[in-house]
Amino acid sequence: MNKSWHTIGTHHAAAVVIYLLTVSAGLAQVGVVPQDRPPFPGALNQITVPMPDVSGFVVNKQAAIVLGKALFWDQQAGSDGLACGSCHFHAGADNRVKNTIDPGLRNTNSALQNTYDPMGSGKKGGPNNTVTRADFPFHRLADTNDRNSAVQFDTNDVVSSQGVFRGDFYTVNLLSPANKAEVCTAALSPTFSVGGINTRAVEPRNTPTVINAIFNFRNFWDGRANNIFNGRNPFGMRDPTAGSDPNNSVMVADASGNLSPFKVAISDASLASQAVGPPGSNLEMSCNGRGFEQIGQKLLLRNASTLVPVTVPLSGQTVDPTDSVLGTYAGKAGKGLTTGYEALIKTAFAPQFWSSGNQTVDGFRQIEKNFSLFWGISIMLYESTLVSDDAPFDRYANGDITAMTLQQQHGFQVFNANGNCVFCHRSGEFTGAGTTMKLLQQQGSLIEHMQMSDGSVALYDSGSYNIGVRPTGDDIGVGGTDPWNNSLSWSRQLKNYLLTSPSLSSMFGIGPDGISLATCSFQVDQCVLVGANDRDAVDGSFKVPTLRNVELTGPYFHNGGQATLEQVIDFYNRGGDGAGSDIANTSGFGTNPTNRAPAILPLNLSVDDKASLVAFLKALTDDRVRFEKAPFDHPSLTVPNGHPFNETSVLRNGSTVYAMDTILTIPAVGRGGRPAAGLPALGAFDAGLGR
Numbered sequence: 126m127n128k129s130w131h132t133i134g135t136h137h138a139a140a141v142v143i144y145l146l147t148v149s150a151g152l153a154q155v156g157v158v159p160q161d162r163p164p165f166p167g168a169l170n171q172i173t174v175p176m177p178d179v180s181g182f183v184v185n186k187q188a189a190i191v192l193g194k195a196l197f198w199d200q201q202a203g204s205d206g207l208a209c210g211s212c213h214f215h216a217g218a219d220n221r222v223k224n225t226i227d228p229g230l231r232n233t234n235s236a237l238q239n240t241y242d243p244m245g246s247g248k249k250g251g252p253n254n255t256v257t258r259a260d261f262p263f264h265r266l267a268d269t270n271d272r273n274s275a276v277q278f279d280t281n282d283v284v285s286s287q288g289v290f291r292g293d294f295y296t297v298n299l300l301s302p303a304n305k306a307e308v309c310t311a312a313l314s315p316t317f318s319v320g321g322i323n324t325r326a327v328e329p330r331n332t333p334t335v336i337n338a339i340f341n342f343r344n345f346w347d348g349r350a351n352n353i354f355n356g357r358n359p360f361g362m363r364d365p366t367a368g369s370d371p372n373n374s375v376m377v378a379d380a381s382g383n384l385s386p387f388k389v390a391i392s393d394a395s396l397a398s399q400a401v402g403p404p405g406s407n408l409e410m411s412c413n414g415r416g417f418e419q420i421g422q423k424l425l426l427r428n429a430s431t432l433v434p435v436t437v438p439l440s441g442q443t444v445d446p447t448d449s450v451l452g453t454y455a456g457k458a459g460k461g462l463t464t465g466y467e468a469l470i471k472t473a474f475a476p477q478f479w480s481s482g483n484q485t486v487d488g489f490r491q492i493e494k495n496f497s498l499f500w501g502i503s504i505m506l507y508e509s510t511l512v513s514d515d516a517p518f519d520r521y522a523n524g525d526i527t528a529m530t531l532q533q534q535h536g537f538q539v540f541n542a543n544g545n546c547v548f549c550h551r552s553g554e555f556t557g558a559g560t561t562m563k564l565l566q567q568q569g570s571l572i573e574h575m576q577m578s579d580g581s582v583a584l585y586d587s588g589s590y591n592i593g594v595r596p597t598g599d600d601i602g603v604g605g606t607d608p609w610n611n612s613l614s615w616s617r618q619l620k621n622y623l624l625t626s627p628s629l630s631s632m633f634g635i636g637p638d639g640i641s642l643a644t645c646s647f648q649v650d651q652c653v654l655v656g657a658n659d660r661d662a663v664d665g666s667f668k669v670p671t672l673r674n675v676e677l678t679g680p681y682f683h684n685g686g687q688a689t690l691e692q693v694i695d696f697y698n699r700g701g702d703g704a705g706s707d708i709a710n711t712s713g714f715g716t717n718p719t720n721r722a723p724a725i726l727p728l729n730l731s732v733d734d735k736a737s738l739v740a741f742l743k744a745l746t747d748d749r750v751r752f753e754k755a756p757f758d759h760p761s762l763t764v765p766n767g768h769p770f771n772e773t774s775v776l777r778n779g780s781t782v783y784a785m786d787t788i789l790t791i792p793a794v795g796r797g798g799r800p801a802a803g804l805p806a807l808g809a810f811d812a813g814l815g816r
Contacts, residue, residue: 162541162547162548163547163548163551163552164551165537165541165547166522166547166550166551166552166553166555167522167552167553168514168518168519168520168522168523168553169337169512169513169514169516169519169553169554169673170514170515170519170523170553171522171523171553172340172552172553172554172560173560174339174340174509174512175339175340175393175560175563176339176393176509177354177391177392177393177394177397177505178391178392179391179394179502179506181475182391182474182475182478182498182502183473183474183475183502183506184473184474184475185472185473186473186506188469188472188473189473189474189502189503189506189507190450190503190506190507190510191450191451191454191469191473192466192469192470192473192499192503192507193502193503193504193505193506193507193508194450194451194507194759195438195439195451195462195466195469196209196424196438196466196500196503196504197209197210197504197507197508198210198439198442198759198760198762199424199438199439199442200304200439200441200442200762200763201303201304201423201424201436201438201439201440202404202410202420202423202424203289203404203410203411204289204292204294204307204309204410204411204412204415205289205290205292205309205412206304206763206765207288207289207409207410207764207765208410208762209335209400209403209404209410209504210759210762211286211287211410211762211764211765212286212287212288212328212332212403212409213332213334213335214759214762214764214791215677215678215807216334216336216674216677216678216750216751216807217334217335217336217338217511217674217678217750218332218333218334218335218677218678219285219286219332220677220679220808220810220813221286221287221764221766221767221789222255222256222257222813222814222815223253223254223255223256223766223767223787224252224253224254224287224324224325224327224765224766224767224768225254225256225284225285225286225287225327225685225767226241226250226251226252226254226256226282226283226284226327227282227283227284227285227327227328227329228240228241228242228250228282228283228316229281229282229283229329229599229600230316230329230408231283231329231330231599231600231601232281232598232599232600233598233599233601234598237281238316239315239316241282242280242281242282243280244256244259244260244280245259245260245261245262245263245265245278245280246259246260247259248260248772249772249773250280250282250772251319251772251773252316252317252318252319252324252327252772252775253319253324253767253768253770253771253772253775253784254771254772255767255771255815256284256814257814257815257816258688258811258814258815258816259816260688261680261686261687261688261689261692261811261814262686262687262688262692262696263278263279263280263282263284263684263685263686263687264276264278264279264280264595264686264702265277265278265279266699266702269695269698269699270695270698270699271699272699272700272701272702272703272727280686281595281596281599281684282684283327283329283330283331283683283684283685283686284331284680284684284685284686285327285328285329285330285331285332285685286327286328286332286409287325287326287327287764287765287766287767288325288326288327288328288406288408288409288410289325289326289407289408289409289410289411289412290311290314290323290324290325290326290783291311291312291313291314291317291323291326291407291413292309292310292311292312292412292413293309293310293312293412293413293414294307294308294309294411294412294413294414294415294419295308295309295310295412296308297419297422297423299422299426299429300429301426302426302435302436302440303423303424303426303435303436303437303440304440304441306422306423306426307412307415307419307423309412309415311323311781311782311783312782313782314326319772319773319774319775319784320773320774320775321782322775322777322782322783322784323782323783323784324767324768324775324784325765325768325784325786326407326408326409327408328408328409329408329600330346330600330683330684331680331681331682331683331684331685333346333670333678334670334671334674334678335508335511336511336512336513336673336674336750336757337511337512337513337554337671337673338396338399338508338511338671339396339505339508339509339511339512340554340556340559340560340671341395341396341556341558341559341668342393342395342558342559342560342562342563342566342588343395343558343562343588343668344395344396344398344399344668345359345399345402345668346602346667346668346683347602347603347605347613347667347668348586348588348589348603348613348668349402349605349607349613350395350396350398350399350402351363351395351398351638352392352393352394352395352398352638353390353391353392353394353398353638354389354390354391354394354395354397354398354501354502354505355367355368355388355389355390355398356368356374356375356387356389356391356495356497356498356501357373357374357375357389357401357417357497357498358398358401358402358405358497359398359399359401359402360398360607360608360609361390361398361637361638362390362637362638362639363607363609363611363637363638364609365609367388367389368386368387368388368389368390369386369388370386371384371385371386371485371486371487372486372487374386374387374388375387375389375478375494375495375497375498376478376481376485376491376494376495377477377478378476378477378478378480378481378483378491379477382480382481382482382483383481383483384481384483384485384491389498391502393563394501394502394505396504396505396508396509397501397502397504397505398501400500400501400504400505400508401417401497401500401501404417404420404500405417417496417497417500418487418489418493418494418496420496420500421489421490421492421493421494421495421496422489422493423436424436424438424466424496425465425466425467425490425492425493425496427467434465434466434467434468436465436466437456437461437462437465438461438462438464438465438466438469439451439460439461439462439760440460440461441460441461442460442461442760442761442762442793443459443460443760443761443792443793444456444459444460444461444462444760444761444793445459445758445760445793445794445795445802446459446795447758447795447796447797447801448758448759448760448793448795448796449755449756449758449795449796450507450510450756451760452795452796459793467492470492470499473499473503474498474499474502478491478492478495478498478499479491479492479495510756511756511757512756513673513674513747513749513750513757514553514747515747515748515749516673516674516744516745516746516747516748517529517533517744517746518533518537518741518744518745519553519747521534521744522553528744529741529744530740530744532736532737532740532741533737533740533741533743533744534741535733535734535737535741536737536738536739536740536741536742536744537741537744539730539734539737539738539741540738540741543728543729543730543734544697544728544730544734544738545697545724545726545728546672546697546738548724549590549592549669549722549724550669550671550672554671554673555671555672555673555745556588556668556669556670556671556672557587557588557669558588558589558668558669558670559588559671561588562587562588565587566640566641568643568646569640569641569642569643569646570587570643570646570647571586571587571615571640571641572584572585572586572587572615572616572619572640572642573585573586573587573647573648574644574647574648574649574650574653575648575649575662575722575723576649576723577662577719577720577721577722577723578712578719578721578722578723578725578726579718579719581660582649582650582660583659583660583661583662583717583720584616584619584620584655584659584660584661584662584663585616585661585662585663585666586603586614586615586616586663586666588668588669589602589603589663589666589667589668589669590666590667590669590722591662591663591664591665591666591667591712591720591721591722592701592721592722592725593700593701593702593703593711593712593721593725594682594683594684594686594696594701594702595665595684595686595702595711596665596703596711596712597664597665597711597712597713597714597720598714599665599684600665600683600684601664601665601714602663602664602665602666602667602683603663603664603666603667603668604617604663604664604665604666604714607637609637611636611637612636612663614661614663614666615635615636615638615640616661616662616663617661617663618635618636618637618638618640619635619636619640619642619655620656620657620658620659620661621636621657622635622636623655623656623657624657642655660717661717662717662719662720662721662722663720664714664715664717664720665712665714665720666720667683672742672745673745673746673747674745674746674747674750674751675690675742675745675746676690676742676743676745676746676809677746677750677751677807677808677809677810678810679809679810679811680810681693688810688811688814689809689810689811690739690742690743691735691739694730694735694738694739695735697725697728698727698728698729698730698735699727700725700726700727700728701721701725749798750807751806751807752798752799752800752806752807753794753798753799753807754796754797754798754799755795755796755797755798757798758794758795758796758797758798759791759793759794760793761790761791761792761793762790762791763788763789763790763791764788764789764791765786765787765788765789766786766787766788766789767786767787768784768785768786768787769784769785769787792804
């Protein structure tokens with residue numbers, strides 16, 4: 126796309142205006158006005174999967190996909206038996222109901238971060254609770270259609286996934302098998318414990334699906350998984366030392382094996398940025414203080430004398446011989462793989478990233494030091510195959526008008542009209558945070574101007590919205606910061622730039638994310654001055670999730686506070702939660718009276734409209750996901766499912782400070798899916814809830 130940019134008027138450190146003078150044919154010179162609706166979503170198979178260019182790193186893509194799938198499902202990767210798949214085993218999400226309550230660790234009020242509320246059913250809250258139907262929704266009203274009706278129950282707690290027991294990383298014992306090599310020291314958790322016994326931690330936001338996540342421009346609910354992958358962590362170019370500090374860089378070897386830091390900057394690779402987050406999280410998969418080098422040591426263990434690899438990928442886990450990716454590598458009796466991680470890395474990746482026999486300055490082999498690079502890219506390539514583009518809706522959109530029922534067709538009409546859903550859940554991905562963001566990036570429109578619910582305008586980040594699920598102070602989402610105190614929000618990066626920049630220099634590289642801005646593409650107030658003190662609407666905003674397979678991925682919203690699609694539709698129908706015409710007490714934060722997106726208004730849907738909308742959402746389920754057929758097949762998993770007893774008492778695991786785990790076994794399935802394994806279809810979250 127060719128653009129001409131021109132600055133007009135006098136520039137102050139606090140104000141700048143940028144005019145978009147010309148754009149290539151087919152693009153409007155001004156943005157849409159709020160009442161204009163996006164086009165109807167279409168079939169997903171008509172959208173090109175946005176694959177990043179990894180040609181300088183990957184020499185064998187299929188081997189990288191094999192590596193990525195093995196790493197994603199391998200329980201040896203976690204400090205105490207957790208894989209990525211441990212939180213993404215049910216339609217790419219998590220449907221467990223026990224030990225799934227987080228007390229609100231993201232709350233801006235520190236007094237509420239570790240405080241469990243009573244449950245909606247009347248039970249005592251706390252770790253190891255089992256949620257039931259009677260606990261939902263987490264904001265309960267006397268009249269589900271009236272947000273101003275009497276509040277019968279409310280909690281700031283969150284439903285999410287079980288992670289690790291609290292512990293501090295000590296070392297990797299290079300003489301032990303991988304599943305016993307990691308040594309951590311125990312410590313009592315002040316939050317996740319019952320009677321002086323640690324339960325597993327629970328993450329502070331509900332687990333989103335990884336299926337179709339390749340389409341997302343940013344990942345994680347708050348967008349901190351950067352569009353650019355730096356090879357080391359989720360933060361892209363925000364990390365000032367990645368690529369320069371030998372202790373925090375991918376290391377590249379020259380012809381003599383000498384190692385030097387290498388700057389990795391892979392665009393459109395937010396899924397790789399996301400993948401390297403959980404393995405180091407002391408809530409999700411890791412003892413506190415464990416780095417990717419230690420994960421590499423553990424999974425690349427070799428015999429000390431013969432240097433023969435001893436770690437068996439997926440050791441002890443069943444791999445179906447018909448697995449669409451791993452089947453040809455299935456080990457004896459279907460356990461583990463017949464190849465090792467080192468062999469897969471050397472087949473998949475360019476030699477300059479693993480070939481040196483020299484140690485790094487911090488004492489690791491090059492292949493261990495670069496394990497985050499291999500992990501992120503290979504898991505991204507594996508997850509890029511998890512595209513569910515054969516739902517009834519896709520067949521309908523491609524011309525088969527019998528693929529959806531009349532009720533579902535009516536629901537699609539509601540979705541695009543009086544339901545207001547299409548404003549945020551647009552395109553074939555059914556999210557405004559997907560590939561449409563790439564076009565917005567090219568237009569300089571990642572920062573937008575939006576009329577808020579109180580009638581005034583504010584800057585906001587495209588693809589992320591505050592919809593009034595919870596009071597904004599519960600979790601500020603995109604309004605948060607990274608480890609270097611940079612705002613996660615593009616809008617605030619712009620405002621910070623205007624506060625500190627002495628001159629225009631270039632508006633193509635604003636802030637740590639290097640965004641560009643074209644105010645003449647704003648939806649409202651095109652070409653107006655933007656000032657450092659302008660209002661923004663980013664606090665409490667979260668990435669718009671995909672609606673594909675949403676029937677199977679409950680509970681819903683970033684707090685997991687709605688158990689059913691019917692409850693979700695009721696939420697939108699009443700115009701979100703929180704009393705008042707502008708929901709100031711829900712979405713206001715600091716001096717900002719409201720951050721609420723303007724499309725969140727009472728909809729006055731009929732009973733038939735709501736039922737039809739739910740029926741349409743179920744038409745977005747791909748039966749290959751429902752039945753775990755290729756490419757959604759997987760190895761077996763044993764995942765923790767709470768602890769014996771309940772929220773007031775747990776069973777200690779021997780003499781340790783940890784509670785004994787109750788184990789849920791997820792059977793392996795091959796390319797034929799659950800029917801071939803004699804298993805029933807995956808069900809909705811509420812199907813597993815007791816009364």
